[in-house]
Amino acid sequence: MGPAGASVVLRTRDRSAGRRYEYRAAGGTLTIAATDAVAACVGLHHYLREQCGLAVHWDTTLPLPVRSLPDTPVRSGRPAVADGYYLNFCTFSYTMPYWDWADWEREIDWMALHGITMPLAVTGHEAAVHAVYSRLGLDDREIRRFLGGPGYLPFGFMGCVDGFAGPLPASWLSSHRELGRRILQRQRALGMTPVLPAFTGHVPRQLAPERVRSRLWQGFETYVIDPLDPLYRRIVAEFVHAQSEIFGTDHLYAADPFIEMAPVDTDPGYPAAVAAATIDGLRAADPQATWVLQAWPFSYQREFWTADRVAAFLDAAPDDGMMIADLWAEHDPQWKRLGRFAGKRWLWCALLNFGGRTDPIADLHAVPPAVDEALSGENPPAGIGLAMEGTRNNPVFFALIADHLWGRVGDLDEWLRGFVAQRYGCVPGIELLRAWRNLVQTVYNAADVRIFPEQFNGVLTAKPSYARIPHHLAELRAEVEGALWYPPATLTDAWRRMIASAEQDGSLVHGPFGRDLIDVAVAAMSRAADILYLDAVERSVRHRHADRPSVERFLRLFDDLDRLLSTRAEFTFQHWESQALAWSTCADDHAVLADNARRMLTVWGSAESPLLDDYAGRIWGGMVGGYYKSRWRLWADGLDAAISRPGSQDERLTAALRTHSELFIRDGCDPSPEPVGDLLAESRRLFQTYGDLVGTGFSRTNGRQERVQGRVSP
The missing domain is CATH 3.30.379.10 (Chitobiase/beta-hexosaminidase domain 2-like)
Incomplete structure (x- = not known):
């Protein structure tokens, strides 16, 4: 009705x-x-x-x-392609590890409305893993230790970690087995064909200690079994059987045996042996099986995955038995390099987001021609996919990708006008349209910018350091300015017009417009943080001691932005943590869930390892005014000594930051003691305080900003 x-x-x-x-x-x-x-x-x-x-x-x-x-x-x-693919293994850690049925019910509705027919379905897969290794002789405790913490499960399924941040609570197994069933039931009722995880070769070491080999991913050691070992094919088949018993099957199975890890064997034939063992095991259990493989390794480890090696690997599976997801096709399309995958069915996918980061950034202009090019010529993609590591960010980009499933986007400005009107449910006025056009010419015009966390983030979420103080300020300025690839005045004009539009119609801020208003503020305030940081450093070095007024002005920005973020629950760390803790049934569960929620967004692994530190950093209330600000306060406390005695404070700061991270993982952060303010009032206050600063910003403000890439290394 x-x-x-x-x-x-x-x-x-x-x-x-x-x-x-x-x-x-x-x-x-x-x-x-x-x-x-x-x-x-x-x-x-x-x-x-x-x-x-x-x-x-x-x-x-x-x-x-x-x-x-x-x-x-x-x-x-009519659809432009046969299928719409959705999600990435990482999404199940960076966005939805703690979702309940209400969250999933809404998400599945979103999928159907946008034409998704082939969603990756990972929720509850741990129940299948538990069933397989139980049949192979491991006990419940061993298996739950191997699975690790609930927030990290997908990384175990990909073979990146095992036994980390756990053990998996027993209650999680039963609750998520049922949640996974419910998700799949709804997806299938809508005619979708979900893709279930498959075996990657990664096993608990104790399963066959004399027959496994170790490998490393980001400092984590895991173990794989040889593809020529009969146990390999058996486990592949056992996974299919267990999943079919628990969840049913649609004959699509995702497995990435080399997702970010080179093969453990240097024999050129080894990858092909893995491919053959995988498809043989799948089809032994399910004659209709299709292996869905992500092309990410071919990009991530391009030096190893030469065209010849890729061809040998792919040729080991029949053309009708494999489908390849070209995961980062909007930036690094492997289909071009690898001859459209030599006859295999494939999916053109957009990735954009890494770690679930909330920075507003994309290259909208490049999307329509990139999709058009892929769809032309021989062996076009069988589908288009949204393969982000985290959802709920940059909605304009992902809406543009989704619209290509059922049509062609010709004129981007015309599409944008419709997007704005339909997103807000109103006829957009001149101010609102101009604001969005300015955004499309600034943060959403990131051509030639490698959108990867280490490449574009500013000091706001960067780990403090004295590395360039006091003798390398020119390099520091160049790196800080390099985060700005657009005219800053155009961004602040968009911010001003968004605020003005909301002031004309106050009802706008309660829906999607409210989150967009925060996104614009985050974009501007990130640049303001860069400017104030650079100003504080340069003044302090010039004065030969910490310039307290400029340092405090820099630190005050964190509190100001935190107040704005806290006006929307989805922009708060407390919301994330409360979702995690809602699954707790006892004190032990609570400890693991709290640890996972805090660890993932900060150090990722351990406080001693810098490899993934801040990879999943979020510009969220509680994080900005709490975790990030307190790190920069530690930096400020040692700035005097760092200037007067270069190198003397580096070890002290490193140790202090390590302790700081450990305390956060143990204790979390308290909600702001101040009452949550009004989104529109906070937006106006921030604009009045920081708008001119961002608009004039650095000295290079004439014309289009020079495109300088590289991580800001404070």
């Missing part, structure tokens, strides 16, 4: 001529005829967007304010 007095009627269309939908509305009745449930959902969403001016995004307030169903003649649509 639709609005009062209106109704929605669904009808089935024959699929012999391909997937499609048709809709028409007359007399308060909307009729949707479609070949399948996802196509029907896409038709409904297109009707809502095109006739009601309303779109459903991740953060849209539901139910939609649809008061009538406007009459419209028949409209129809």
Whole structure:
């Protein structure tokens, strides 16, 4: 049923001529005829967007304010590709490790409305792992130790870690087995074909201690069994059997035996042996099995994965038995380098986000031509995918990718006008459109910028250091300025216009506009932090001691931004941690869940290892005014000595930061004692305080900023 007095009627269309939908509305009745449930959902969403001016995004307030169903003649649509792929193993750690059914129910609805037909389904896979290793003789405690902490499970499934940040609570196994079943039941009811995880060769060492070999990933040691060992194929098949018993199957299995780790054997034939053992094991258990492989290793370890090595690896699996997800195709398309994967079916995927970071950044202009190029020529992609490491960020980018599933985006400005109107449910005024056009020319115009955490983040979430103080200020200035690839005045103009639009219509801030307003502020305040940091350092070096006024001004920014972030729950660390702790059933569970929630967003691994420190850093309330500010306070406390005696404070700061991280993981952070303010008032206050600073900023402000890449290393 639709609005009062209106109704929605669904009808089935024959699929012999391909997937499609048709809709028409007359007399308060909307009729949707479609070949399948996802196509029907896409038709409904297109009707809502095109006739009601309303779109459903991740953060849209539901139910939609649809008061009538406007009459419209028949409209129809066909997909541009056969399938819409969704998610990345990492997403299940960086966004959704602690989701409950309500979160998943909404997410699956979002998938259907946007045309997703092939979602990666990882939730509950630990139950299948537990079943397999129980059959192979390990006991419950051994298996739960091997699985590790709940927040890190997908990294174990990929073979990157084992036994880390755990053990897995026993209650988690049963609760997430049921949650996984429920998710799959809903996805299949909508006609989706979920992709389930498969065996990667990674095993508990005690399973066959004399027959495993070790390897390292980011300092973590794991163990793999040789593909020629009969146990390899057996475990592959056992995984399929266990999953089928618990979750059923749609014959799609994701396995990445070399996701970020070179093969343990230098024999050129080793990767092919792994591929053969994997597909043989899959098809022994499921003759219809298709192996879904991520092309990420071919990009990440390009030096090893030459075209010849890739060809030998892929040739070991039949063409009808493998599908390849070109994971980072918007930036580093492997399909171009590897000849469209030599006849294998493949998916053009956009990654963009690493670690679930919240920085507003993308290159919107490059998307339509990149997709068009992939779709042209021989062996075009079988599908288009959204393969971000974390969702709930940069919604404009991912909406643009999703729209390519069911059509072509020609004029980006025209598409943007529709996106803004449908996202906010209003006819956008001149101020609002100009604001968004400015954003598309600044933070969303990151051409030639390698969008990777180490490449574009500023000092706000960077780990403090004295490395360039006091003798290398020119290098420091160049690196700090390098985070700015656009005219800063254009960004602050967008910020001003967003605030003005909200002041004209206060109801805007309660929906998606509110999160967009915070995103614009985060973009501007990140640059303000860079400017104030550089000013504090340069003044302090010039004075030969810490310039307290400029240092305190830099630190005050963290509190100011924290107050803004805290006006929206989804921008707070407390929201993340409370979701994690909601799964706790006892004190031991509480300790593991709290540890995982805090560790993942800070040191990732251990406080002693810098390899993944801040990789998943979030610009969130509680993190900015708590964790990040207190790190910079430690830096400020030693600045005098660092200037007067270069090198004398480095070890002291390193030790202090290590202790600081350990305390945060143990104790977390307290909510701000100040009452949460008003989003619009806080936005205006920040703009009045920092807008001019960002707009004029560094000395190089004439024309387009020089594109300088490189991590800011304070």
